[in-house]
Amino acid sequence: MAERTQLVVIGGGPGGYAAAFLAADLGIETTLVERRANPGGVCLYEGCIPSKALLHAAAVIHEAKHAESFGLSFGAPKIDVDRLRAWKNEVVEKLTGGLGGLAKSRKVRHLRGEARFKDASTLLVKSDAGESELQFDHAIIATGSQPVRFGHFPQSDRIMDSTGALELRDIPKRLLVLGGGYIGLEMSSVYAALGSEVVVCEMADQLLPGTDQDLVRPLHDRLKTQLSQILLGTKVAEIKVDGQKLQVRFEGLNVEQPTQSFDRILVSAGRKPVTDGLGLENTAVRVTERGFIHTDEQCRTTERAIFAIGDVAGQPMLAHKASHEGRVAVEVIHGGKSVFEPLAIPAVVFTDPEIAYTGLTENRARELDRKVEVVRFPWAASGRALTLGKIDGCFTKLLVDPDDGRILGGALVGPGAGEMIAEITLAIEMGANAEDLALTIHPHPTLSETIMESAEVFLGHSTHIFRPRKAPSPAKSGA
Ligand SMILES: Cc1cc2nc3c(=O)[nH]c(=O)nc-3n(C[C@H](O)[C@H](O)[C@H](O)COP(=O)(O)OP(=O)(O)OC[C@H]3O[C@@H](n4cnc5c(N)ncnc54)[C@H](O)[C@@H]3O)c2cc1C
DSSP: OOEEEEEEEEOOSHHHHHHHHHHHHTTOOEEEEESSSSSOHHHHHHSHHHHHHHHHHHHHHHHHHHGGGGTOOOOSOOOOHHHHHHHHHHHHHHHHHHHHHHHHHTTOEEEESEEEEEETTEEEEEETTEEEEEEEEEEEEOOOEEEOOOTTSOOOTTEEOHHHHHHOOOOOSEEEEEOOSHHHHHHHHHHHHHTOEEEEEOSSSSSSTTSOHHHHHHHHHHHHHHSSEEEOSEEEEEEEEETTEEEEEEEETTOSOSEEEESEEEEOOOEEEOOTTSOGGGSSOOBOTTSOBOOOTTSBOSSTTEEEOGGGGOSSOOHHHHHHHHHHHHHHHTTOOOOOOOSOOOEEEOSSSOEEEEEOOHHHHHHHTOOOEEEEEEGGGOHHHHHHTOOTTOEEEEEEOTTTOBEEEEEEESTTHHHHHHHHHHHHHTTOBHHHHHHSOOOSSOTTHHHHHHHHHHHTOOSSSOOOOSSOOTTTTTO
């Protein structure tokens, strides 16, 4: 006889395990079906966590080099790749093992295997022991995403996706990174710091396509000093395997060397939702034109008892979005009236300098024809930034509603941007206006003061930069 569960969560990534854990906390009998031994998903095994561990190593190398400018020399770094790889793996194992322990403590039942829908209330779970049936009252699909592959490139273990790049098998002499999105740039920074000559090739005319240009510029300038070449408006037309080398032919407007040789290639040209083989055709679950599972604001699919969250349910494909959606789905299943309607979802690019943005962006405001006032506070005017010696092009920006001073969006470029963006996100969610930020006492000397001072720029009285307002601020004048 088939086993039964109140809730089954398919996929143990940050969406799936957050959902399963909350469900168990709320007293729902929960089964998690996941192929791997422990929860964690892409984020912990081959995404956020290992990449940030390696980026930390890259940051240490850069810091040590940069310290020469204020009189501290450490010499050239000695890189023990085996030890670095082992340390990164230890971080991943510690976290995923910890999650496995948390699942057990909460009595979440883990079925290790691959799930497929037989119908809208039955799953087939294939494991090493064979196939079993599981009947459920509710299901949450959290199967995540996988790298887009290009069928026309040759088969070679020298052509990697981000998972392969994070394995850090060696440090290639010449690495081509195909794709200038955040994953490509984070991995470029790692390999360049470890000593590879890195070439980035991007089809669009800017790195981080779609991101506000002012945020990208300082990063582009810094990367120019770290990478061997940045090819914009360029595509890889052909790759030929030539023994241990890969011969690449580029096509584009300004390609000076159309054919170049590399030791490895990282293809980082986007990710796609994992729905293949899930048996969705046996249910009423529908996918969008772009292949994501169609959901409403409660994360419910077109099949009433089945929900979908995280990467498989659409953009932005970020871990924190996945876990928030997971919690909403569980609250709805538990009988709550929750909806997923954030005003702001922060995004962070963990390069040097870091880029973080949240809420409305300038690009989006233009698309929406939304009137905003944009204020910037350059970090050259921040005492704390100067003590870090890290100010080239760094700044804090706020997008403010010119009518009532409400904070609509914000961005930071510089060290710690990824930590500080939470403050602007909170301000947006709480409906704070520029005056609220300006009146909130920030500790000195910190980089977070730049958020307070950006708000003061809007109000026309920033202490550390002189930029009088043309007209009195509506927020100040009580409008
Ligand atoms: C290199 C890299 C760096 C990243 N860095 C960041 C970052 O810094 N910050 C950030 O927010 N995001 C980052 N991301 C994105 C982040 O990893 C994803 O947004 C996040 O993991 C999505 O979570 P999820 O729960 O939707 O699914 P996933 O984490 O993709 O997990 C899905 C799980 O489902 C399992 N599964 C799939 N199909 C089945 C099935 N049929 N049966 C059983 N199990 C199944 C898989 O084994 C997997 O464990 C990064 C991604 C990559 C690749």
